[in-house]
Amino acid sequence: MEVPGKKLQAGPSTADTTYCQPCEQDDEILPAExxxxxxxxxxxxxxxxLHRKLKISRSHNLLDKSNMPTSISVHEDKHGYTEPCKTHPEESIKYFCSTHQTLICGHCAVQNHRSCHADVISDISKAFKDEQEYxxxxxxxxxxxxxxxxxASDVKKNVDVVAKLGENEVYKLRRYRxxxxxxxxxxxxxxxxxIEKMKIMDDELLGSLKPKYTNLKSKLEEINVKLEGQxxxxxxLFIETKKATKxxxxxxxxxxxxxxxxxxxxxxxxKDPATERLIASDTGLGTLEHIATEPHKIASASAESDHSIKGPTVQGDGTRETKEISKLTVGQATVDxxxxxxxxAMGIPMKSQTDNKDCYLSSMLKLTGSRLxxxxxxxxxxxxxxMQTNSLVSQISVPGQPWDICHLPGDRVAVTMSNKGVQFLATGGQLAIGDHFEVGGDCRGIAYHEERLIVSFYYGKVAVLNMNGHVIRQIERDGNGKKLFQCPLYLTLVCEDSTDxxxxxxxxxxxxxxxxxxxxxxxTFxxxxxxxxxxxxxxxxxxLITGCISNNIMILDLSTGQMTQLIGMKKGIGNALFAYxxxxxxxxxxxxxxxxxLKVFNKIA
Structure with missing residues (x-):
């Protein structure tokens, strides 16, 4: 009987000769190397x-002729140990070290686990299949x-949720729109x-007056003809003149x-003031609120919302019932x-290469997006x-010294320019110069209200102007001739209980x-x-008020009339002009x- 890997031949060296096993499968007898x-x-x-080149076997450990076993019986094991040891690849794993809960070979047992309790795997594995661990x-x-x-099922459900959620919210948004x-x-x-009703009424009135003055003119012409004839x-002539007089x-x-x-x-x-504020608002129409939901509850939450796909409802009195989400309105602060x-934090450089003087940054105004x-x-x-990149991105020259800025409808702003009046700028894309009008005096603070501009002047005057610069009303002194203000440099509008x-x-x-x-x-506060x-x-x-002389920034609570310091000189505030x-x-x-x-301060969490 032949044994794989051995070729029985006559002669004394038959038992010691080992041959290539793969070649032997093709009936080719070659010595093993x-x-x-x-x-x-x-x-x-x-x-x-070839064994060294194949991807599946290139990492295997090959022993050369001088180190390989001399007999096929060396690598045969009646117990079927075939798992090689990671530390000693030429050896098979035969033991389990219960001390370290690891699989080892004979070399490992001698070198690293002499003082451990090691079991022979062939002994302890006989009934392992029936044990609790398995x-x-x-x-x-x-x-x-x-x-x-x-x-996988939840992921599949959430794929459907994402699709439905987008459809639902787009549906509600468009219904509301x-x-x-x-x-x-x-x-x-x-x-x-x-307007049409007014026009018709006026047309009818004017139409009724035409025959009246036409009749008067005819009578007057008749009198004139009689006088001319006499x-x-x-x-x-005397008689006709007396009759004409009556x-x-x-x-x-x-x-x-x-x-x-x-x-x-x-x-x-x-224009309606509420609509004007809506147009100027960044949250007009609504906002998208992120709702923190646990992953396993997303599907159920979406299922519930799927049954309530309704737009704004119109009540019996014609009012619309909608839910306002995270909307900051004047007179109702969301943050104390x-x-x-x-x-x-690190400041933002503001001086450009074309600036001839040091910067004197007198005002700031938030535009749409991250622009200031x-x-x-x-x-x-x-x-x-x-504000996202903390960098100066553009600039435009104006025909005077700009002091304060306010929003106008339609992506526009108005800028006061000391003794040069008011300049309008377009802010929709790149800054662009618009109209301009002159005013008498050194104008400083500015605000917009219902097609009017409220402007303060350096030497104590406050005026309401139309959009062409004509004064509608103004105050400067009280009834006794005493100045009401000494140096009113800034002003702002606040809506309190629907009153500005x-x-x-x-x-x-x-x-x-x-x-x-x-x-x-x-x-007065x-x-x-x-x-x-x-x-x-x-x-x-x-x-939010800057104290230029007190080197601080104060907060005035309009509900209580109390002032509180937000930040002061110890934090780096000095000669403060403007704060946003x-x-x-x-x-x-x-x-x-x-x-x-531009100084930057980050909120401490």
Whole structure:
């Protein structure tokens, strides 16, 4: 009987001769030159070379002729040990070290596990299939299969959820847009009908007056003809003149009645303030709120929302019922500024290569997106900063020294320019110069309200102007001739309970003054910690005020009238001109006198 890998031949060396096993399968007898400890096979030189090249076997350990076993019985094992040891590839794993809970070979047992308790695998594995450990592994595998299938099912469900969620929210958005469009169409039609009604009434009135003055003119011509015909007959001329005198009195009365009735309806279209605020808002129409939902609850939440795909509902009185999400409105702050804390961060360089002087950044205004508009007083420029990249991205020269900026409808702003009046700029894309008008005096603070501009002047005047610069009303002194303001450099508008008010900072008197829209003084605020108030900006029901002389930034709570310091000189505030705060971005931006950088402060979590 032949043994694989051995060729029985006559002669004394038959038992010691080993041959290539792969070649032997093809009835080719070649001496073995190498032995694979993984495959447990003998190879000739050609087969050994091929074994080293194949991807599946190139990492196997091959023993050369001087080190390979001399007998096939060496690599045969009646117990079937075939797993090679990672540390000693030429050896098979035969033992289990219970001390280290690891599989080892004989070499490992001698070298590293002499003091350990090692069991022979062939002894302890006889009944292993019936033991709990094997059963637990099988159960774990089964559970893992189930969990994977369940996870795959959840992923598939969420794929459907993503599709449905997008469809649902787009549907609701478009339904709401239709309601908004319908509302504005109805309002437009109502206004057009009213205009048409006024026009018809005036046309009818004027039409009724035409025959009256035509008749008067005919009677007057008749009198005139009679008088002309009696020029040569003095007696008859005297008689006709006396008769004409009485008739002319009646005609004059009739003409007076016509003039009295000749009154038409004078009217003009005025934009709705609420609509203007909506157009200027970044959250018009609505917002998209991220709802934190646990992964396993997403599908069920979507299923529930699928049953409630409804747009805004119209109630019996015609009002629309909608849900406002995270909308910051003037008079209703979502963040209490007094609890915020800030730490200094790297500033934003503001001086450009074309600037001839140090920067004097007198005002900031947030535009759409991440853009911030900044007035550079000394360099006669308005600049744009990108708050995401913290960099100066563009600038435009203006014909005066820009001081303060306010929003206008339609991607426009108005800029006060010291003694040069007011300049309009377009901000939709690149900054562009628009119209301009002159005003008498050094204009500083500015705000927009219902096609009007409220402007403060350096030497104490506050005026309401139309969009062409004509003064509608103004205040400067009280009834006793005393100046109401000393140096009102900034102002802002705040809507409180649907009523608009003006707040003005007076650097000369260290006060904040509240006025109604007719420029009547309502109240004055003052605090010892605030000196030299400059910029004044509204965030909800709180005002952010810079103290140029007190080297701090204060918060005025409009509900209580109390002032609180937000940040002071110890944190790097000095000669503060203007401050802009974005609680959502966790940033406070501050300008100070003759500083070529915009100071940045990050909120401390």
């Amino acid at each position: 190498a032995y694979c400890t993984v495959c447990k096979e003998f190879f000739c030189s050609k087969c050994a070379s 059963g637990d592994v099988i159960k774990t595998i089964a559970r893992l299969f189930e969990d994977i299938d369940l996870c 239709e309601e908004v469009n319908k509302y504005f169409e109805e309002r437009e039609q109502a206004l057009l009908k009213l 020029k040569n007959n003095m007696i008859q 008739l002319l009195g009646g005609l004059q009365n009739d003409l007076a009645d016509i003039k009295k009735d000749n009154v038409i309806h004078h009217y003009e279209f005025r 500024l007094t609890i915020l804390r800030f730490t200094s 508009l900044i007035a550079d007083f000394c360099n006669n420029k308005v600049k744009v900063v990108d 008010f003006i707040y003005i900072s007076d650097q000369g008197r260290n006060t904040i003054t509240k006025l109604d829209m007719n420029l009547n003084i309502i109240k 003052q605090d010892p910690a605030l000196k030299g108030p400059r910029s004044i900006t509204a965030l909800g029901n709180q005002l 705060c974005s609680p959502q971005q966790g940033k406070l931006l501050v300008t100070d006198a003759y500083n070529n950088s």
